[in-house]
Amino acid sequence: MDTKKIVGLLVTLVITIFLWAVPTDFYGIEALTVVQQRVIAMFVMAALLWIFEPIPNWTTSVLVIVLSLLTVSNKGIGFLCTPEAGELVVYTKIMSAFADPVVMLFLGGFVLAIMASKYGLDVTLAKIMLKPFGKNPRMVLLGFLIVIAVFSMFMSNTATAAMMLAFLAPVLAVLPSDDKGKIGLSLAIPIAANLGGIGTPIGTPPNATAVKFLAEAGCEVTFGEWAIRMIPFVIIMILIAWVLLQLLFPFKSKEVVLDIKDSGRKTDWKTYVVWITFIGTILLWATEKLTGINSNVVALIPLAVLTCCGIFTKDDIKEINWTVLWLVAGGFALGTDLQGTGLAKVLIEAIPFGTMGVVAVFIIAGVVCYFLSNFISNSATAALLIPILIVVAQAMGDPAAASHDSFVALGGTHAMISFIAVCASIAMLFPISTPPNAIASSTGLVETKDMAKIGLILGAIAFVLGYFWLTTIFPFESVQQVAETVTATL
Numbered sequence: 297m298d299t300k301k302i303v304g305l306l307v308t309l310v311i312t313i314f315l316w317a318v319p320t321d322f323y324g325i326e327a328l329t330v331v332q333q334r335v336i337a338m339f340v341m342a343a344l345l346w347i348f349e350p351i352p353n354w355t356t357s358v359l360v361i362v363l364s365l366l367t368v369s370n371k372g373i374g375f376l377c378t379p380e381a382g383e384l385v386v387y388t389k390i391m392s393a394f395a396d397p398v399v400m401l402f403l404g405g406f407v408l409a410i411m412a413s414k415y416g417l418d419v420t421l422a423k424i425m426l427k428p429f430g431k432n433p434r435m436v437l438l439g440f441l442i443v444i445a446v447f448s449m450f451m452s453n454t455a456t457a458a459m460m461l462a463f464l465a466p467v468l469a470v471l472p473s474d475d476k477g478k479i480g481l482s483l484a485i486p487i488a489a490n491l492g493g494i495g496t497p498i499g500t501p502p503n504a505t506a507v508k509f510l511a512e513a514g515c516e517v518t519f520g521e522w523a524i525r526m527i528p529f530v531i532i533m534i535l536i537a538w539v540l541l542q543l544l545f546p547f548k549s550k551e552v553v554l555d556i557k558d559s560g561r562k563t564d565w566k567t568y569v570v571w572i573t574f575i576g577t578i579l580l581w582a583t584e585k586l587t588g589i590n591s592n593v594v595a596l597i598p599l600a601v602l603t604c605c606g607i608f609t610k611d612d613i614k615e616i617n618w619t620v621l622w623l624v625a626g627g628f629a630l631g632t633d634l635q636g637t638g639l640a641k642v643l644i645e646a647i648p649f650g651t652m653g654v655v656a657v658f659i660i661a662g663v664v665c666y667f668l669s670n671f672i673s674n675s676a677t678a679a680l681l682i683p684i685l686i687v688v689a690q691a692m693g694d695p696a697a698a699s700h701d702s703f704v705a706l707g708g709t710h711a712m713i714s715f716i717a718v719c720a721s722i723a724m725l726f727p728i729s730t731p732p733n734a735i736a737s738s739t740g741l742v743e744t745k746d747m748a749k750i751g752l753i754l755g756a757i758a759f760v761l762g763y764f765w766l767t768t769i770f771p772f773e774s775v776q777q778v779a780e781t782v783t784a785t786l
Contacts, residue, residue, distance in 0.1 A: 304348025329382025357626020404595025405458025445492030477547030627728025669723030
């Protein structure tokens, strides 16, 4: 272990022990319990280990799960896990992180990618998909960003990322090992998937949560109104991401040529089964709203079909990237700890939104949402924050309130809740922040520091742009005017 890693490990240990050992009063949160304090310590420990990487990322995740089971679960160490210490997490919920539905989606995605590579589908499909963008690596990068973003507007971000992993592999294979552009291409998956989902109400769960609570508050937003407002924002962010990726991870190669070489394999019935299964799975992912079959369930179909047909064998199982599955599981376990102990709710309720100015509410709520979304699911963060902020927004929007005029001037309830949905989607600092991030990590090309660097820069840009976009540049009233004009024209 080099000096840098040793220092990182020592710093992590010192900070973690300090946060674990100090009295709960140190945190200044009145309702904080001892169990919740332990979660804070583990939370910081995991973040530091993922940043410094003194041990592999997936090892950190396993450590989080084991520590959670021992210190904050209802089946942990007896003298630590007592009712007096605070609300304990049911141990089966922590252990079930290893078999979370999203982990199963990853498993299905890996199976598809392995089979696509084995039977040559990945090169064929990638060549067709990227043909409009030519052979210039920079244009190929733009092609990936656009295609992934568009898919993510209408189907699960995770399913989109899992699907695109198969298309990305042959592109990475033709680039030199020392070409930094490979990192940029790998990061294009989570960046485009996370940003693309912002474009429509069905693109990502936080959007749907926002639309639901806005409707209940009497501020209905149609699919078209959301899309008119947010797709231009997505386009701008995708172009910014494209430029940043080229600056941070410049291409060494001058062109990308995807040659389909004859593998010598005959086109037999197995090839046709793989093709049909691959295309059928993607169609089911894309039509989730019509079929009602959850994308996580769909991901297991190729595993069942291909194993039953003897196409996916015990030797192929060894090729699955199990370390990524364990990495994701650790992130889910941490999220379970935050919610199961009540810590996430306590942290949010400890913030006195009701006594703040309008701009402060926007900014602080956005920062809290962004921070939490890097460690627990975007959906859970939105579900925790939005109901509280709806109440705050209604109070600020009351004509009798002192803040009424400035709140209305900044776009009112529509702007505030939409902004929170955006903040949930732009959180992508770590491999565990979103499933698409973990998929990028599975390529083995992306270090946590690279992901954190681009994630932080894009997150800051999207945060600032999103705030001004929703409150000043393109407020909801402008959307309604555009919609009315289009309707009148038609």
